[in-house]
Amino acid sequence: MPARALMIQGTGSSVGKSVLVAGLARALVRRGLQVRPFKPQNMSNNAAVTADGGEIGRAQALQARACGVLPCVDMNPVLLKPQGMTGSQLVVRGKVRGQVRARDFQSFKRGLMPEVLESFHTLAAQADIVLVEGAGSASEINLRADDIANMGFAQAAGLNVVLVGDIDRGGVIASLVGTQAVVAAEDARRIKGFVVNRMRGDPSLFAAGMEAIAARTGWQPIGLVPFLDRVRDLPAEDAADLAPGGAVAGGDLRIAVPCLPMIANFDDLDPLAAENGVSLHMVPRGQVLPPCDLVILPGAKATIADLSVLRAEGWDIDIHAHVRRGGHVLGICGGYQMLGCSIADPGGIEGPPATVAGLGLLDVATVLEGGKRLEAVKGHLLPEQARVRGYEMHMGRTTGPDHASRPLLDLCGRPDGAVSPSGRIWGTYVHGLLADGAARAALLARVGGISHGHDHDMRIDAALDALADHLEAHLDLDALLALARPVDCASTVY
Template identity: 50%
Template structure:
């Protein structure tokens, strides 16, 4: 095959790149086009395990779902998982190559670009169309040198680019015109048009601005996407935006989740956030841990540092009080490790070498090791022998008597996690714990919710992907998109 390639770049982070690529992939898939998503470089702590045994950003796994293909490491060849303000774990083709500070990674980009181009070539050979997502903004002047995430990639493979901007945040015309002005002449030439995202209001009032934008830049506006309320898509990284939380008045179960500084795979909580009977709240720094029925300690990229943050924010005493008054507690991955007696990091896998006292609620200790576990998993919860399915991404090895009472029995014969003898605490390495409808109902009932309404987050996500594809078809210039993605013989995929 000789795939057509189209790249979506944003004027800012969270402009809607991931959602647009998702919608385009589903729109093409509906038409029978063999399409693949692609993000050359992603920086995110929400990761997915792929069919070929690696990890990629969860946004690319969602886009693969939209395209009707299993997630693959070629969809996101370079993944950066931040461990501090100046450093990250670098993952290439699904596997960690080491932790690097920003200046060292800048030098490494030449190597990373070769991985990006290798994945690009393989996708072009396998698919008819490749829809590419940029990262952040292409107008970051300090990041232009050796860029592999935005225009550096687009120039290397000679593909057209669409710029998307978020009108809901304000300043949309300044974002688009300013971004275009900061590009080089060749980069400006490859911008095929603009898309405005998250519009709510009267289109007649917006039209004069659209006319001015096209006259000022010479670039067409390819459409205006409406603000789609209530989408259930797995977030690329950031916690839910203000205003994105569902109205949970009258909910039968209250759930509190500490918003750890290096929280990872918080999409584990999507099923709780969207369940009609549940009020699920992320509790940030400086906020008092609230009274609730269930506390969930989520995954963490820096378990010991986030454990210290929990203590500094008063969660240690809040959890003790919560359990004393009959509340339930679940720890997932890093959150599970925190529940033990100690977390050891002798090789400095997640930061400075050393050990930290755990919260002490489970009789076990965890030692971090360089080899990362990456695998899909399925089995049953020990709560009522209920089916459960998810995935594992962790460096820790846990040992101790608490593991003699596992939370899950996996289909490959392995026990997983721990279930306390007093029935108040569960810990597991299984991400996606709440995604299986039967497991969700069982866990909600265990936490105190009477007769929980059946709820399937996977169906919600699928419906949201279809809504995005409908928006693409109804609100965008389909003829131009079809020409760029399906019939554009003038821009063959570079190999």
């Protein structure tokens, strides 16, 4: 029996498509179905390393987790990673294929459709149902020509579409009905149902709104989903989902994170946000770094460009003052590179070839060259020997006395990272370092904090289960499944 597939598109970005697909995946798996997530094209600097040695958007890795399977490159065959002045890094089926600017990408993305369809069919061969997530807005008719992310893919793969609108941002009736009004007639015919997401307050107050949308569009109402606070425990996909300016959770241990423009893999911070004894401050541009116990410089997709912004904001001065007062600093990946003495980009990987001075807090130097390292790793924190599991995702090589004599981690015999002679400055290339409770507790203890030892993986799985329960209660999943169409590999056209 061939697999079925259904596409979930949105009236705009950040209407909750990724979270809904994750919750639907977990709900359908609990019904005994083999489910696979798929997003033809994604744009995000929050990426994950896959079991087959590539990288995909973090949201698709979360969706794979909801399905109970390992992430693979076919789940997100085209990934665009914004990289400042060079445009975006283009990743196709898990591997870097170069840099592209937005206008250039529009002209050749049509040529990527065969590879996108091949990945889709690979997943369909493993599944009872494939849940396909669109990107951005279904109503972006200015991008419809050669589209591979929304209606273009639905047309090529012969899929029905369920459209999601976000009532929390307002104007949901107009955004849903307006989508039908502006898309081409053949695209509008593919939309068979709609979901209204993130309702706050009494759902009965929008009953007439659901009826109005259904009457004006002819689409089947699949459900009205109330806002669910537990989704905050799931990794965010976009930096726009971060909440700069305030403290996340409340506790005596204060951690400050400067929000740089090209911040990447910021879900490294999620385990800290969940610690009851920690106040995590995401500091926006225009504000000084507040007094704190620990400053964290997270990953960056364009390290040199973000280091320039850090200096322009005066945060370098704040960080050096913090260190003089006895404070601690942790740099992860691009943040680790910034902590060194210099960063060289002789081949112009991130922009014009250049060598710039780092913050000089670690006696190491970085050269951006060679292929991208994409690897799951495990090892121990030194000297505590606390277990560490995570992944590396970076271009460049960092060497120097602090790395050679005082690595932060032992990755099964390979040293990683560096520690300053004072023991208060730490750098590492390993993402996910803080997800392991023992390593997180050891690092927090170094700065006088106490971890409450929550299991981060269990917290995510519990949130996925709660989300699945929520969607079972508020969506007509039988009606949703009835809209899924069989995948016919021979009939796809573009």
